[in-house]
Amino acid sequence: MPTPRPTVLIDGTPLIGPRTGIGRYTHGLLAELARRGDVDVAAAGLARGADPLVLPELPPGAPLRRTRVPGRIVLAARRLGLEPPLELLCGRADVFHATNFLAPPMWRTALVVTVHDLAFHTHPQTMNPAAVDLATRLPPTLRRAAAICTVTGAVRDQVVDVFGVDPADVFVTPNAVGPEWFTAEPADAALRARIGLPERYLVFVGTREPRKDLPTLLAAHAELRRRDPEAPALLVIGAGGWGADPTSTVPDGVVSPGYLPQDDVVRLVAGAQALVLPSLDEGFGMPATEALAAGVPVIVSDIPALREVTGDAALRFPVGDAEALTATIAATLRGQTPDRDSRVAQARTFTPSRTAAAAERAYHHAVDRRRDRRSR
Incomplete structure (x- = not known):
């Protein structure tokens, strides 16, 4: 009873x-x-x-x-x-x-x-x-x-x-997913200027730890910029973790301000061309669902938890495959991604x-x- x-x-x-x-x-x-x-x-x-x-x-x-x-x-x-x-x-x-x-x-x-x-x-x-x-x-x-x-x-x-x-x-x-994500406004010029960020950028959110597989994302982004020097910058948001920090020497076109207040994170994600989560393993993948709520295109590694939480609203690539990730980012920038309504609807289930x-x-x-x- x-x-x-x-x-x-x-x-x-x-x-x-x-x-x-x-x-x-x-x-x-x-x-x-x-x-x-x-x-x-x-x-x-x-x-x-x-x-x-x-x-x-x-x-x-x-x-x-x-x-x-x-x-x-x-x-x-x-x-x-x-x-x-x-x-x-x-x-x-x-x-x-x-x-x-x-x-x-x-x-x-x-x-x-x-x-x-x-x-x-x-x-x-x-x-x-x-x-x-x-x-x-x-x-x-x-x-x-x-x-x-x-x-x-x-x-x-x-x-x-x-x-x-x-x-x-x-x-x-x-x-x-918090309600603030569904009404998020993109970062303005003042916020971008404060962290040295151009108008067009991709974003990663998470602790800089080995499980997040930032090296694959950095390699994919470097190749994207090699092919097109005008490709968006990459914004890496998150506190330092453990192990080697792949952003300790910041590559060209990468902005890594570290941990930021949550209000700033919401606006920066909302203004991104896409959020990329290349993790080797996740239990949920909160940044992905939050970006979907903000209507932002999402790219995730093809692992069970990320497949579950993003459904058909995100693009996926094989874990650790930088070449495939480069191609997926390029396709996203060409608009080959699920529509905004689908992204927001998926986020509303949480x-x-x-x-x-x-x-x-x-x-x-x-x-x-x-x-x-x-x-x-």
């Missing part, structure tokens, strides 16, 4: 610092769950250091539940190899939603965990060394979970195949309501499973 209006704690740590894809997923989910009012939701301020955790810009109706144990005691316990349980840190709840793969131990709270991708399994050589231990830490977390969320059906299928979990315990909770409704189903499922386990 479903629990009426369960209490749900959502891990707030992805909201710290520059807002990445997981941070935006977490913030959007908090906001929509609070708006709907079908669950009693709060952000869990799990202690990571001696100082109290401060989370900025929490949505209305989604308060912060702070850690009840002083940070110095948490740190002392961790130095002894002891991880304090959730209930000791933040109090009781029906559900804890770990939105970034991992979760603390818990006594009675039902665990829901989101798996965004399995790049650590499919492409371990591209991973941040600090995250390589996901391969050993995620499996026990999934075994503890009463329900699992994934952001695409492609990742759901991988999770079922790799970890042998019951498909009935996995719920697809896709990233939602709504906050769809994500929250699927998450709520996962929460009720988790509470029911937790109850069943206790009754045995």
Whole structure:
């Protein structure tokens, strides 16, 4: 029997610092769950250091539940190899939603965990060394979970195949496209001048990490410019990641301003000739759906998650094939791309309501499973 209006704690740590894809997923989910009012939701301020955790810009109706144990005691316990349980840190709840793969131990709270991708399994050589231990830490977390969320059906299928979990315990909770993308205005001359960008340009958005395969995009763009010196510039937006940075020496015709405020990103994407996402692996590919919402042509590598989220609204090329990417960009610049209405319609399928409704189903499922386990 479903629990009426369960209490749900959502891990707030992805909201710290520059807002990445997981941070935006977490913030959007908090906001929509609070708006709907079908669950009693709060952000869990799990202690990571001696100082109290401060989370900025929490949505209305989604308060912060702070850690009840002083940070110095948490740190002392961790130095002894002891991880304090959730209930000791933040109090009781029906559900804890770990939105970034991992979760603390818990006594009675039902665990829901989101798996965004399995790049650590499919492409371990591209991973941040600090995250390589996901391969050993995620499996026990999934075994503890009463329900699992994934952001695409492609990742759901991988999770079922790799970890042998019951498909009935996995719920697809896709990233939602924010409303600002559907009304985005192109960057004006002042914004372009501030970062040294010409009027015509292609754009890439994402962390500059090996999994994004920027070398293939840079090689394709260099060949495009070799054939036509008047071809659009390439704008690379995103923070530096790990491994060799292919933009450390900026090639001719490439502009790489690093991390930019989200308002600037929206306008710069809206003004692009096309967005290119050449990734080796993605769990969702948020920049692609956001560009579609802005009506911008999209080119993606031909991988399962990107095929799923872009449907027939984007052009695809074989992974790592710079020559094919050059040809695909050239075709896009000639107008050989799905029409604007198709692009926007595809993006409109990813709504906050769809994500929250699927998450709520996962929460009720988790509470029911937790109850069943206790009754045995």
